[in-house]
Amino acid sequence: MEYESLLGKRGRRASDQVIWDLRISELLNDILGKEKDEYLGALYLEQLDEKDAAVFRLNVFQDMLRKDVYDEVVNFVEKIRECMRILELEKEAYEQHKPGLHLDAALEYIEALESFHEKLSSVKIGSEGLKHFLAYLNSIIESETFRSMKERAYEAKAAREKIKVRVKIIGDKIKVWSYDDGEDLASFIEALFARFKGSGQVEEVKYHRTAGEMSHIHAAILEGAFGFFKEEYNILRKFSEDFPSIIDEGVRDFSKEAEFYISYVKFMRRIEEKGYPFVIPRFTTDGSIKVKGFYSPLLAKIGKAIPNDIETDGEKRIFTITGMNGGGKTTFSISFGQLSYLSKLGVPVPASEAMLPFFSSIMTAFPIEEDKGEELSRLEHDVVRAWNILKSANDSSLVITNELFSTTTSEEGFQLAELFLGELNKKRAYCLYVTFIPKVASLSYVISLVAMPSREEPLRPSYKILPGSPPAEYMAIRIAAKYQLVYEKLKGMLG
Amino acid sequence: MIQFDLLRLGKATRISIADDVRTDLELDKIVAVASNGDRLIAETWMNVLLLGETYEEDVRYRQDAVKDALAHRETVLKMYSISGEVLDRLRREVFFFRTDDPAVVVHEASRGIEIFADALEELITLLRSTPRFSSKAFSDLMESLFANIDEKFIFSAREVAKIFSFDQGIDFSVKLGKYNSLIDPILLMPKEKGSLLSKIFSVGKEYTYKLDPRDEAGAQILYDIERWVLSQVASTILKAYNHIKEFFEELRRQLSFYVGAMNLNDFFDKLGLPRTYAEFEQGRFSFENLHCLSLSISRSGKTVPYSLEIQKDGSFAVLISGANRGGKTTFIKAVGQALLLARSGLFVPAESFYIPNPGAVYTHFLREEERTLSYGKFEEEVKRFRGFVGSLKKGDFVIMDESFSTTNQLEASVVAENVVSALIDSGISVFYVTFLQDFIYKFVTHYGDKIVLLVPERLEDGTRTYRLMRGSLQPGYAMDLWKKLHNSG
Numbered sequence: 001m002e003y004e005s006l007l008g009k010r011g012r013r014a015s016d017q018v019i020w021d022l023r024i025s026e027l028l029n030d031i032l033g034k035e036k037d038e039y040l041g042a043l044y045l046e047q048l049d050e051k052d053a054a055v056f057r058l059n060v061f062q063d064m065l066r067k068d069v070y071d072e073v074v075n076f077v078e079k080i081r082e083c084m085r086i087l088e089l090e091k092e093a094y095e096q097h098k099p100g101l102h103l104d105a106a107l108e109y110i111e112a113l114e115s116f117h118e119k120l121s122s123v124k125i126g127s128e129g130l131k132h133f134l135a136y137l138n139s140i141i142e143s144e145t146f147r148s149m150k151e152r153a154y155e156a157k158a159a160r161e162k163i164k165v166r167v168k169i170i171g172d173k174i175k176v177w178s179y180d181d182g183e184d185l186a187s188f189i190e191a192l193f194a195r196f197k198g199s200g201q202v203e204e205v206k207y208h209r210t211a212g213e214m215s216h217i218h219a220a221i222l223e224g225a226f227g228f229f230k231e232e233y234n235i236l237r238k239f240s241e242d243f244p245s246i247i248d249e250g251v252r253d254f255s256k257e258a259e260f261y262i263s264y265v266k267f268m269r270r271i272e273e274k275g276y277p278f279v280i281p282r283f284t285t286d287g288s289i290k291v292k293g294f295y296s297p298l299l300a301k302i303g304k305a306i307p308n309d310i311e312t313d314g315e316k317r318i319f320t321i322t323g324m325n326g327g328g329k330t331t332f333s334i335s336f337g338q339l340s341y342l343s344k345l346g347v348p349v350p351a352s353e354a355m356l357p358f359f360s361s362i363m364t365a366f367p368i369e370e371d372k373g374e375e376l377s378r379l380e381h382d383v384v385r386a387w388n389i390l391k392s393a394n395d396s397s398l399v400i401t402n403e404l405f406s407t408t409t410s411e412e413g414f415q416l417a418e419l420f421l422g423e424l425n426k427k428r429a430y431c432l433y434v435t436f437i438p439k440v441a442s443l444s445y446v447i448s449l450v451a452m453p454s455r456e457e458p459l460r461p462s463y464k465i466l467p468g469s470p471p472a473e474y475m476a477i478r479i480a481a482k483y484q485l486v487y488e489k490l491k492g493m494l495g
Numbered sequence: 496m497i498q499f500d501l502l503r504l505g506k507a508t509r510i511s512i513a514d515d516v517r518t519d520l521e522l523d524k525i526v527a528v529a530s531n532g533d534r535l536i537a538e539t540w541m542n543v544l545l546l547g548e549t550y551e552e553d554v555r556y557r558q559d560a561v562k563d564a565l566a567h568r569e570t571v572l573k574m575y576s577i578s579g580e581v582l583d584r585l586r587r588e589v590f591f592f593r594t595d596d597p598a599v600v601v602h603e604a605s606r607g608i609e610i611f612a613d614a615l616e617e618l619i620t621l622l623r624s625t626p627r628f629s630s631k632a633f634s635d636l637m638e639s640l641f642a643n644i645d646e647k648f649i650f651s652a653r654e655v656a657k658i659f660s661f662d663q664g665i666d667f668s669v670k671l672g673k674y675n676s677l678i679d680p681i682l683l684m685p686k687e688k689g690s691l692l693s694k695i696f697s698v699g700k701e702y703t704y705k706l707d708p709r710d711e712a713g714a715q716i717l718y719d720i721e722r723w724v725l726s727q728v729a730s731t732i733l734k735a736y737n738h739i740k741e742f743f744e745e746l747r748r749q750l751s752f753y754v755g756a757m758n759l760n761d762f763f764d765k766l767g768l769p770r771t772y773a774e775f776e777q778g779r780f781s782f783e784n785l786h787c788l789s790l791s792i793s794r795s796g797k798t799v800p801y802s803l804e805i806q807k808d809g810s811f812a813v814l815i816s817g818a819n820r821g822g823k824t825t826f827i828k829a830v831g832q833a834l835l836l837a838r839s840g841l842f843v844p845a846e847s848f849y850i851p852n853p854g855a856v857y858t859h860f861l862r863e864e865e866r867t868l869s870y871g872k873f874e875e876e877v878k879r880f881r882g883f884v885g886s887l888k889k890g891d892f893v894i895m896d897e898s899f900s901t902t903n904q905l906e907a908s909v910v911a912e913n914v915v916s917a918l919i920d921s922g923i924s925v926f927y928v929t930f931l932q933d934f935i936y937k938f939v940t941h942y943g944d945k946i947v948l949l950v951p952e953r954l955e956d957g958t959r960t961y962r963l964m965r966g967s968l969q970p971g972y973a974m975d976l977w978k979k980l981h982n983s984g
Contacts (some may be wrong), residue, residue: 017931164669165669169721174706175703182684187883189655189728192655195643197496203734213676214676
C-alpha cells in the first residue's frame with residue numbers, strides 16, 4: 001500500500017507584501033516558536049489555490065481538535081522521533097552498546113505503531129487524511145516482517161533482563177563477577193538509624209551525571225558482563241543483524257507532516273487558555289461574509305484582544321473603517337486579513353464563528369514606513385499599488401488597505417478613494433478600506449464601520465468597530481474643550 | 496525509636512502578637528538573665544514564654560521537670576554541654592561543600608556519624624551513673640535513650656562510617672536496561688577480606704579492567720559511575736546524619752529551657768526574691784507579695800510587692816486608675832510577667848500565686864509615640880486591638896495600658912466600654928490602667944462585683960507608697976468640691 005500525504009495538495013508562496021503587511025511572520029513566531037522548523041515555516045507561507053485542499057486539511061483538524069485523537073497523534077510522533085534519535089545514536093556507539101540501542105529503537109517503534117493503531121481504530125475518525133493513514137498502518141502491522149521483528153525483539157529484551165553482575169570499583173580497577181548475593185547497604189543503614197525520628201524533612205541528594213552513559217568504561221563493564229552471559233549476548237547481537245532497518249518511509253513522512261497540525265493545535269490551545277476561541281471556517285458560495293468575534297491572536301496571547309464582527313450578505317463588498325484615532329481600525333483590518341490568510345492555509349481561525357468566501361487572493365496596501373517624509377513619492381507609490389491591485393482583482397479577491405491616499409488633501413484623497421473603490425466594486429472584489437476621511441463612508445456601495453469610544457469613558461477607545469455613520473464631533477475637540485481650548489472659552493480667557 | 500519531650504509545648508506556636516507582648520512586658524530583661532548570653536536559651540525561653548495555648552497538666556509537667564532539673568543540676572548541665580560540643584565538632588569537622596556530589600555527601604556524613612557515635616557513648620555513660628530522675632519528662636528521656644542506644648548500636652554506626660572512608664572502593668550490583676546502559680545500582684556490603692566467599696570469587700571467574708594511567712577521561716567517567724552508585728545511598732545516609740543531628744539539636748534546645756531556669760534561680764537567690772510555683776484553683780485569682788521581675792532586674796534589688804485577692808467564678812476586670820507615677824504600670828507588668836512564668840511551669844517571684852487556668856496573655860499598651868490626640872493614631876490603636884481579637888479564647892487575659900486614649904475621653908469611653916464589656920462577657924479577664932472616667936463609672940456601676948478598682952495608696956501626708964489599694968467610685972466628688980470651694984469663697 002502507498003502512503004498518501006496528510007497535508008493533501010500543496011499551495012503557492014504568499015507575496016512578501018502580504019506577509020509583511022499582515023504581520024504573518026510575527027504570527028508564525030507565535031505558532032512555531034523562535035527556533036522555527038524550516039519545513040514547517042515554508043508550509044505556513046503557502047496559500048492554497050483550491051477550496052477542496054483547504055477542506056481536506058480542515059477535516060483533519062476536525063479530528064485533531066478532539067483531545068483523544070490529538071493526544072494519540074502527538075504521542076505517536078514523539079515516539080517515532082525518539083526511535084529515529086536512538087538509531088542515530090547507534091551509528092556512533094560502542095560495539096557493546098549497539099545491539100542494545102538497536103533493540104530499543106525497535107521496541108519503541110513496535111509499541112508506537114501498535115498502540116497508535118489500536119487507539120485510532122477505537123475512536124471515530126472523520127477525515128480522509130487520518131483514515132488513509134490508519135489503513136496504511138494496518139497493512140504494516142499485518143505484514144510478516146513486522147510480526148517476526150516483534151517476536152525476536154521481545155526475545156532479545158528478555159535475554160537482556162537476565163543479565164545482572166556484581167561490580168567493584170577500587171582505585172583504577174574495575175572488577176566484574178556474575179551476581180550471586182549481597183546485603184543491600186542502603187537498607188542496612190536505613191534500618192540502623194531508624195531509631196532517630198527526625199523532622200520528616202527529606203533532603204534528596206540529586207546527582208547530575210557529568211559523563212555520558214555510553215563510554216569505553218561502560219563498554220568495559222558490559223564486556224565483562226557479556227563474558228558471563230554469552231548466550232544472552234548472542235540473541236541481542238543476532239537481532240540487529242537480522243533487522244537492520246526499522247522505520248517505514250511512510251511512517252517517517254507522516255510523523256513529519258503531522259507536526260503541521262500539532263504545532264497549530266498547540267498554538268490554538270495557548271490562545272484559548274486566555275479565553276479566546278478558534279473555529280473551523282466554512283466557505284460560502286453566495287458571496288456572503290459572517291464572521292463573529294474575530295480578534296488579533298497577537299493581542300490575545302497577552303489577554304488584550306477585543307473581538308469584533310464583520311458581516312455582509314454579499315451585495316455590498318466594500319467596507320470603510322473610520323472613527324477615533326487609536327480606536328483599533330488597523331488592528332481590525334489586520335486581524336480580518338490574518339483570519340482570511342489562515343483560512344487559505346486550511347487551519348482553524350481566531351473567531352467564534354467564521355463563514356466567508358474562499359478568497360482567490362489576498363492583496364494589501366499599507367503605508368510604507370521608509371517613505372515617510374517623501375510625501376509626493378508615497379502618493380505616487382499608493383496610486384501604483386492601487387492600480388496593480390485593480391489589475392489582478394476579481395470577484396473573490398480580498399483587498400485590505402490602510403490609510404491609502406492619505407498624503408494629499410482630504411478632498412483629493414476622497415476623489416482617489418472614490419475612483420479606486422468604484423473600480424473594485426465593479427469587479428465585485430472585497431475590500432477593507434481604513435481611512436480618516438469620513439466622506440468615503442458615504443459612498444452608496446460601501447458598508448460603513450466605525451471605531452467607537454468607550455461608553456464609560458468617552459475619551460477612551462472601546463476598540464469596538466461597529467456599523468454606523470462616522471461621528472460628527474471629534475474626540476480631539478472634546479479633549480481640547482476639557483482644557484478650555486475651544487473658541488468661546490479661549491476668547492473669554494484671552495478677553 | 497528515640498522519643499522524648501521535655502517541654503510538652505504540643506503544636507502551639509507563639510501567640511499572634513508575640514512582639515507586642517515581649518515589648519510591653521519587658522521580657523527581654525527577664526530572658527537576658529535566664530540566658531546569660533546563650534542565644535539558644537534566649538530563643539527557647541521566648542518561645543515558651545510567648546506560647547499561644549497551653550494546658551494545666553502540661554504546666555504541671557513542666558513544673559515537675561523544672562524542680563527535677565534544679566535537683567539534678569550537674570547532670571542536666573553536662574547533657575547540655577555534650578550536645579553543644581557535638582554540634583560544635585560538626586561545625587568544625589564536617590563540611591558538605593558540595594551537596595550535589597554524592598561522594599562528598601557520603602564521606603562527610605559518615606564522618607559526622609563517627610562523631611555522633613562518640614557523643615552518644617558519652618551520653619549513655621553519663622546517664623548510667625546518674626541517680627534516677629523523678630519527673631516524667633526526664634525519666635522518659637532516660638528510658639528512651641537506654642532502650643535505643645547500646646554498645647551494639649554504637650559499634651554498627653562506627654562500622655558504617657568505616658565502609659565509606661575513601662580508600663575502600665565500592666561494591667555494587669547492576670543490571671542492563673535501555674540502550675544496554677547500566678541500571679538499578681545497589682550498593683552492597685563489602686565482602687570481608689579473607690572470607691571463604693571472597694576467596695571463591697577471586698578464583699578464575701573474575702573480569703578485571705585496569706585503567707590506562709594516561710586515560711584521564713576514563714578516570715573521570717569512573718568517578719562519575721562511583722558517584723552515581725553512591726547517589727543511591729547518599730540520601731539515606733544524609734537522612735541518618737540529619738536525624739541524629741536533629742536529635743542532638745532538639746535535646747539541646749529542650750535542655751536549654753532548664754539551664755535557663757537554673758540561671759534565673761541563681762538570680763532569685765542573689766536578690767532574695769520569694770519563689771513559688773503557680774497553683775490552679777477555680778474561681779480564685781490571687782497572689783501575695785508579687786514582685787515585678789523586670790523592675791527588680793533593672794534595679795538589681797527587690798521592689799515594692801503587690802498582693803491581690805479575687806474570689807470570683809468566671810471572668811473579671813481589674814481597673815487601675817489614679818495619679819501618675821503611682822506604680823500602676825509596674826503592677827500590670829508584674830501580673831503579666833507572673834502569668835507568663837506560671838504557664839511556662841517556672842517559679843514566680845511571689846509568696847503565693849493562684850490562678851484559675853493558664854490562659855494566654857495579650858497586651859495592648861499605649862505607645863509613647865501615640866500620646867497625641869489624632870484620629871489617625873486612634874485608628875492605628877483600634878487596628879492593633881482588632882489584630883489579636885481573633886485569637887482570644889475564654890480564660891485568656893488581656894492587659895491594657897491606657898488603651899484608646901488617643902481620642903477625647905467621651906468617645907474613648909464609649910469604645911472602651913464596648914470593648915471591655917465584650918471581653919468580660921466572653922469569659923476573658925482584663926487588667927486595665929485607665930483614666931477614662933466615664934468608662935470607669937459606667938462600667939463599675941454595670942458590672943458590680945466583677946470589677947476590682949485599684950488606686951495608688953497615698954498616706955495622709957500625701958506621700959506615695961507605690962502600693963495599690965482598693966478604691967471606690969466617688970460620684971459627685973467634683974461637684975462637691977466645686978460647691979465647697981464656692982461656699983468657702
